[in-house]
Amino acid sequence: MPGWVPLPMEPSNNPIAEEKFQLGRHLFYDTDLSGNGTISCESCHQQDKAFTDGRVRPVGATGEVHPRNAQSIANAAWLRTLTWGNPALTEIEQQVVVPLFGIDPVEHGINEANQDMVLARLQEKPEYQSLFAAAYPEQDDPLFGELAWQNIVRSLSSFVRGMTSFRSDFDRYNAGDVGALSASAKRGMNLFNSERLECFHCHEGYTLTASVRDRRITPTVPAPFNNTGLYNIDGISGYPAPNTGKYELSGNPADMGRFRPQSLRNVALTAPYNHDGSTATLRDVIRNYAAGGRNITTPPHVGDGRMNVNKDPFIVSFTISEAEIDDVVAFLESLTDHELINDPRYANPWLDVTVQDTAP
Numbered sequence: 001m002p003g004w005v006p007l008p009m010e011p012s013n014n015p016i017a018e019e020k021f022q023l024g025r026h027l028f029y030d031t032d033l034s035g036n037g038t039i040s041c042e043s044c045h046q047q048d049k050a051f052t053d054g055r056v057r058p059v060g061a062t063g064e065v066h067p068r069n070a071q072s073i074a075n076a077a078w079l080r081t082l083t084w085g086n087p088a089l090t091e092i093e094q095q096v097v098v099p100l101f102g103i104d105p106v107e108h109g110i111n112e113a114n115q116d117m118v119l120a121r122l123q124e125k126p127e128y129q130s131l132f133a134a135a136y137p138e139q140d141d142p143l144f145g146e147l148a149w150q151n152i153v154r155s156l157s158s159f160v161r162g163m164t165s166f167r168s169d170f171d172r173y174n175a176g177d178v179g180a181l182s183a184s185a186k187r188g189m190n191l192f193n194s195e196r197l198e199c200f201h202c203h204e205g206y207t208l209t210a211s212v213r214d215r216r217i218t219p220t221v222p223a224p225f226n227n228t229g230l231y232n233i234d235g236i237s238g239y240p241a242p243n244t245g246k247y248e249l250s251g252n253p254a255d256m257g258r259f260r261p262q263s264l265r266n267v268a269l270t271a272p273y274n275h276d277g278s279t280a281t282l283r284d285v286i287r288n289y290a291a292g293g294r295n296i297t298t299p300p301h302v303g304d305g306r307m308n309v310n311k312d313p314f315i316v317s318f319t320i321s322e323a324e325i326d327d328v329v330a331f332l333e334s335l336t337d338h339e340l341i342n343d344p345r346y347a348n349p350w351l352d353v354t355v356q357d358t359a360p
């Protein structure tokens, strides 16, 4: 991690440690950690796609389709809130429980009835004996004892927290390598930071999102959630349920359609876009912003998002040429960390084992 990046927050009951990171990495890639043995975190968070899945919406262990698009998990340690629209999820430890045990939708499909069986599958694997012992040396029996599930959640969280991504051309440029960005990407960066496009207000700073926290910043305002005018169902500013954003939890009509501003790091690898995967390409995202929202004229979600009453004041229409769109896309592409997607540290550790097993 470069020295100019402030250290992320770290919960006192789960301090960062390499052994927990490595155990978490094994669990992240293990389909045995699911009710029917078919799904791992990787199913929806794949390294070559900056830990997204390339689908409009992902599919869980029992075939249930998730209502929202899979998010990248790199740099999650710096986010003020986790997931697209939930202001209450502020700790990675809370978030990780959702895919494991959630029922709406079912992702890993672990529940009261099968959790002992799932754990037994892990307990049978020789690799986990030493991995758990190394991660929790203070416990007598970290894999078979009563803290086993807590240990699983904390290790997975450590893996997520330890996954950092600050090695893009944009980072090299900021570190003083003026040649790291093409002329087009530089023009795009200036457009991105201009009062014409307004992007930087919500996608700001070293994380490229206003939803940031670290050890220096003590936030004084509530975590940001913005309505970007994607929908206006029935002309009453509705968003299609259940994807109503912050409103889903608060019930406050002003929160309808307000979602967390995404980090734009690695965004060129994470298509399709927006909370429901409803925008196919980066050009389409930029066109929606240029129009000041999205006007949908064909069912099922007909409505003029440009007229949404909850739209953020910074979502204003602007004129932009095709060449300028190319420049903004070039800038967004400069946020790609090619080392992240090839870094053996974040890769599937079980594949290494297979290679060793088959070696002569």
Ligand code: HEC
Pocket: 028, 039, 040, 041, 042, 043, 044, 045, 058, 059, 060, 061, 066, 068, 069, 070, 071, 072, 073, 076, 079, 081, 082, 083, 084, 085, 092, 095, 096, 099, 100, 107, 108, 156, 160
């Ligand atoms: C079935 C697909 C699926 C599986 C399996 C899955 N996730 Fe996710 N993940 C998602 C989706 C979809 C979201 C966005 C959720 C939302 O907004 O409600 C998400 C969000 C996240 C986030 C929040 C990222 C952010 O930017 O706030 C983290 C962290 C995360 N997942 C980690 C994990 C871990 C760890 C596992 C394995 C225990 C896992 N996920 C398994 C689909 C999945």
Ligand code: HEC
Pocket: 192, 197, 198, 199, 200, 201, 202, 203, 225, 226, 227, 228, 230, 258, 259, 260, 261, 262, 264, 267, 270, 272, 273, 274, 275, 276, 282, 285, 286, 289, 290, 312, 313, 314, 315, 328
């Ligand atoms: C008012 C705050 C705000 C402004 C201004 C803004 N964005 Fe966003 N951006 C968001 C929010 C919130 C989302 C998620 C919206 C959703 O999916 O409902 C988002 C999503 C995106 C996404 C999709 C990310 C993903 O992972 O799917 C991209 C790309 C993006 N913005 C780029 C831009 C660009 C380029 C501009 C300037 C033209 C811009 N944004 C201006 C708040 C903003």
